[in-house]
Amino acid sequence: MVIIGGGPAGIMAALRAAELQVPSVVLVERNASLARKLGLTGKGRCNVTNDAPVEEFCLRFGKNGVFLRGVFSRFFSGDLAVFFEDRGLKLKTERQGRVFPETDSSSSIVSLLSSELKKMKVDVRLRHCVGKIKIEPDRKIVFFEGAEPIATERLIIAVGGSSFPVTGSAGDGFAWARQIGHTVVPLRAGLVPLETKETFVKDVQGLALKNVRLTFSQGRHRIETPIGEMLFTHFGISGPLVLDVSAAVADLLDQGGVQVSIDLKVGLSSQELDKKFQDELPAAGSAKLGNYFKSLLPGRLIDIFLRAAQVDPEKKCHQITAMERRHLVVTLKAFRAAVKRTRPLSEGMVTCGGVSLKEINPKTMESRIVPGVYFCGEVLDLAASSGGYNLQAAFSTGYVAGESAALSLEAK
Numbered sequence: 001m002v003i004i005g006g007g008p009a010g011i012m013a014a015l016r017a018a019e020l021q022v023p024s025v026v027l028v029e030r031n032a033s034l035a036r037k038l039g040l041t042g043k044g045r046c047n048v049t050n051d052a053p054v055e056e057f058c059l060r061f062g063k064n065g066v067f068l069r070g071v072f073s074r075f076f077s078g079d080l081a082v083f084f085e086d087r088g089l090k091l092k093t094e095r096q097g098r099v100f101p102e103t104d105s106s107s108s109i110v111s112l113l114s115s116e117l118k119k120m121k122v123d124v125r126l127r128h129c130v131g132k133i134k135i136e137p138d139r140k141i142v143f144f145e146g147a148e149p150i151a152t153e154r155l156i157i158a159v160g161g162s163s164f165p166v167t168g169s170a171g172d173g174f175a176w177a178r179q180i181g182h183t184v185v186p187l188r189a190g191l192v193p194l195e196t197k198e199t200f201v202k203d204v205q206g207l208a209l210k211n212v213r214l215t216f217s218q219g220r221h222r223i224e225t226p227i228g229e230m231l232f233t234h235f236g237i238s239g240p241l242v243l244d245v246s247a248a249v250a251d252l253l254d255q256g257g258v259q260v261s262i263d264l265k266v267g268l269s270s271q272e273l274d275k276k277f278q279d280e281l282p283a284a285g286s287a288k289l290g291n292y293f294k295s296l297l298p299g300r301l302i303d304i305f306l307r308a309a310q311v312d313p314e315k316k317c318h319q320i321t322a323m324e325r326r327h328l329v330v331t332l333k334a335f336r337a338a339v340k341r342t343r344p345l346s347e348g349m350v351t352c353g354g355v356s357l358k359e360i361n362p363k364t365m366e367s368r369i370v371p372g373v374y375f376c377g378e379v380l381d382l383a384a385s386s387g388g389y390n391l392q393a394a395f396s397t398g399y400v401a402g403e404s405a406a407l408s409l410e411a412k
Helices: 008-019 038-044 054-060 062-074 077-085 106-119 172-179 200-204 240-253 270-283 289-295 299-308 322-333 389-410
Strands: 002-004 026-028 091-093 098-101 123-125 130-135 140-144 150-152 155-157 184-190 194-196 208-218 221-224 228-232 236-238 258-263 335-342 350-355 373-375
Touching (some): 002 140, 008 026, 054 062, 172 184, 208 240, 221 240, 228 240, 373 389
Antiparallel strands (some): 140 150, 194 236, 208 221, 208 228
């Protein structure tokens, strides 16, 4: 058996196949080390999974989530936790159900997986770049650049997507899938920052806003985020709230312009803010409005905010009119910007699109077009929000692919 791709899906496929005593399991990886992208998740802490129930997991993958129901019934978050903890690596659950290793280091996950591959005698071949794949009636031949080809009865493609190419995700799997007759759903970036038309973002780049809510709108269409954190960048906006809805915003962008409004004071209603200003602004007397807002907003944002509200920051607090007060309230509850586009696919944390799920057997991960070829992980048309969902899907689909391929050999 040959598995192409040394990320979480490929590694789990190799380990499950080896556990079922497949005589020869070869795992090939183009990089000089395994699981490079895995090391970036959770800001280097490795958010391996989430403790949400199956229903929540499937919802996170949108309309394609139903594909994963059977997969998760075979290998889910609890099974993954047992896998790591039985091998001496304890996990912990943090806010929003995100699960991390207690070490707070992705290197501990990668080290354990590498050690397990060695223990299970998986033939790991690093720096092996696949040139092409040839399908014959009874075998699949994998050709490499500068190395001897390998012939195999079962081939598992687990090479990831096209996002973060620096980690080795070159999108090769999509070309191979097309080559053997598969449909590839058009690719776009998932979990990706957004560019805005406004240039003021350059003045506040690096500024994080906590406890805010974003609403993206286009005509009658609205996408509202929960309360959380966002980040200004030199080109626009990023941070957890933005990344999680970026794929849905991209869909709206295909239909026209998109506006984003930021509720800067989620904890106060418009009426409460107006009452606050009625009470406090006259009492502040001759203090400049810009100075008054230092207790309400980060310093770097104040002048930009007041310009948007069309109120002079130099104006004295007791001189603020009722109309200006209303402008302040409206802008605090809906500080607006225009979304221009998403950042490129190479900057996305995941790839949306991929090998069409209609052409994959969800019970086995085997191709419905070419028997003996299996797909798992990010190369499939599966993408979810952040929080450990995508990694669990990679581990789970890898487990099922490895198990199914092994059992099909045993049944011969």
